[in-house]
Amino acid sequence: MASMAASARPILGLALALSIMAVVPSVRAEIRQMEVRSDSRSIIPFDDFGFTRRGGLELNVSGISFSGSADLALSQLGFFLCTPDAWLLVLRQIRDLDITCALQSDHVRIVYEFDRLDPPPNPSGVPVARSTSFGVVNLTDQPGHFTLLFANCLPNLRVSMSVRSAMFNLPEPSRRAFLSAGAAPLPFIYSLLFFAYAALVIAWAAVLFRRRAALFRIHYFMLAVVVLKALNLLCEAEDKSYIERTGSAHGWDVLFYIFSFLKGISLFTLIVLIGTGWSFLKPYLQDREKRVLMAIIPLQVVANIAQVAIDESGRYSSDWITWKQVFLLVDVVCCCAVLFPIVWSIKNLREAARTNGKAAVNLMKLTLFRQYYIVVICYIYFTRVGAYALSNFISYRYLWTSVVAGELATLAFYVFTGYKFRPAAHNPYLTIDDDEEDAAAEALKLDDDAFEL
Structure with missing residues (x-):
């Protein structure tokens, strides 16, 4: 029963995000700043965007902290991009127990996994604190309507962080266009x-x-x-x-x-x-x-x-x-x-x-x-x-x-x-x-x- 509950939890989170995405079309996009405070949801949607031929995501996260779980397998936490069609495939994989976390699916585009917050081994043996912030730019040449989401596949873990996301298209190599493909005209x-x-x-x-x-x-x-x-x-x-x-x-x-x-x-x-x-x-x-x-x-x-x-x-x-x-x-x-x-x-x-x-x-x-x-x-x-x-x-x-x-x-x-x-x-x-x-x-x-x- 416990395993069934654990597998149902990400399914419900993904279904909720899918339902929101299905009824809310995206016609406006810009730089977003969101605060997450002690949130234990398995899936947290942040923003969506329509990419043309070339585009990207600039993601800056700070003030990362965790509470409520002693076992921190940070590879089970992270940001990813996913299209509406890919949602259905991810849900099917979780339902069939092929995967236990959305980050494990080959139908999503990983942006950042939190195991990268752990410091590399220190030869001197002096402990180094885990990082509480990161910044990453993720470029793509794959057109589509993508949603930026955060996956938390650890039961009872509450996450806090400040998230600043900027999704954009690149009509020219040196110029960013922050309007989604559907809003550009x-x-x-x-x-x-x-x-x-x-x-x-x-x-x-x-x-x-x-x-x-x-x-x-x-x-x-x-x-x-x-x-x-x-x-x-x-x-x-x-x-x-x-x-x-x-x-x-x-x-x-x-x-x-x-x-x-x-x-x-x-x-x-x-x-x-x-x-x-x-x-x-x-x-x-x-x-x-x-x-x-x-x-x-x-x-x-x-x-x-x-x-x-x-x-x-x-x-x-x-x-x-x-x-x-x-x-x-x-x-x-x-x-x-x-x-x-x-x-x-x-x-x-x-x-x-x-x-x-x-x-x-x-x-x-x-x-x-x-x-x-x-x-x-x-x-x-x-x-x-x-x-x-x-x-x-x-x-x-x-x-x-x-x-x-x-x-x-x-x-x-x-x-x-x-x-x-x-x-x-x-x-x-x-x-x-x-x-x-x-x-x-x-x-x-x-x-x-x-x-x-």
């Missing part, structure tokens, strides 16, 4: 998207200037949303470019998080305002609509705090999964919250339209927003689920395509919103002729179900 892609949104800002500003007579306050708010999105993309492009060159964001991530926060709040607010007809149909919001807006703002604060923790701590830190769950929960709540005011407004006007001709006109205006309501749902679903699912089915080299898909969907949503709600004297979303008011009320009485969502 992102600086260029974000730059193109910035210019696309900059053009959108100019085009929208020109529309507002030419149609000043038909402007509403919400049109200026829409301009502000597009400006914030463009600035967000500009900071993201420079952030990724700086990481590619140096391995760290060096302040650009702060600007990115600021504009990301402002963009998120403004976009959700815009959807609520358009969906309730504010400025188009009425100059005010009802109390419950105001409460939705007041709930979205603190939720967006929490979501952005979670996003910062996710990006800065690394996907394999102890709190990463917790922050990821918080972010997903808050994001889902925000996405659902922006839909309620649309439903409320249509329902209220639908009830009032039975006896009020003017309300019937307003109802016809709001039911025209049904198309927008459906588009909002499709946009939310695709950017939150579709793009994520895409990243799980494509090669590590093309993970940037999931980012492109999500950003193109967002751009299409912005263009659709601007086109449908542009300032125009005869826009069906904004006006209905007075002659149609009686016909609208009569139509509602004859077919009350015509305006169901």
Whole structure:
């Protein structure tokens, strides 16, 4: 039974790491610093990276200490690189008892085994202390998506250490590129998207200037949303470019998080305002609509705090999964919250339209927003689920395509919103002729179900 438990322990550790790797695609990589404190896990994942034709890993570990086991067979401890496909082969070897430790598998790439910490024999007989730190550079010409892991195959042994890892590609012999293969095109892609949104800002500003007579306050708010999105993309492009060159964001991530926060709040607010007809149909919001807006703002604060923790701590830190769950929960709540005011407004006007001709006109205006309501749902679903699912089915080299898909969907949503709600004297979303008011009320009485969502 003891042998079975010992063999099951590394299997469970490897399975856990494999499950994390399977559901979390890698789109960002940089120099990582992690602290391990009294950790007894058999497998500790640190970082993953997509190598191109030539690349490498620079690993620096300090403050190494052990506790909880008297028998230190240091050859059972060490760092290694492994691809997702190799995980399955390693698991099979351990399950079949061909090996007892992942470091023994011929399917992994050994980076450093801890038996090298022991000093060489001293001819003088004076004892020499074991080293507590090391640094190693491991180059590879094998392309693939590799994960850096630490194996601890000694039961009940707790390990403490500080780990600094830098994984990189070598497009030139003397230049390191710290972005993974799947993220390498992102600086260029974000730059193109910035210019696309900059053009959108100019085009929208020109529309507002030419149609000043038909402007509403919400049109200026829409301009502000597009400006914030463009600035967000500009900071993201420079952030990724700086990481590619140096391995760290060096302040650009702060600007990115600021504009990301402002963009998120403004976009959700815009959807609520358009969906309730504010400025188009009425100059005010009802109390419950105001409460939705007041709930979205603190939720967006929490979501952005979670996003910062996710990006800065690394996907394999102890709190990463917790922050990821918080972010997903808050994001889902925000996405659902922006839909309620649309439903409320249509329902209220639908009830009032039975006896009020003017309300019937307003109802016809709001039911025209049904198309927008459906588009909002499709946009939310695709950017939150579709793009994520895409990243799980494509090669590590093309993970940037999931980012492109999500950003193109967002751009299409912005263009659709601007086109449908542009300032125009005869826009069906904004006006209905007075002659149609009686016909609208009569139509509602004859077919009350015509305006169901």
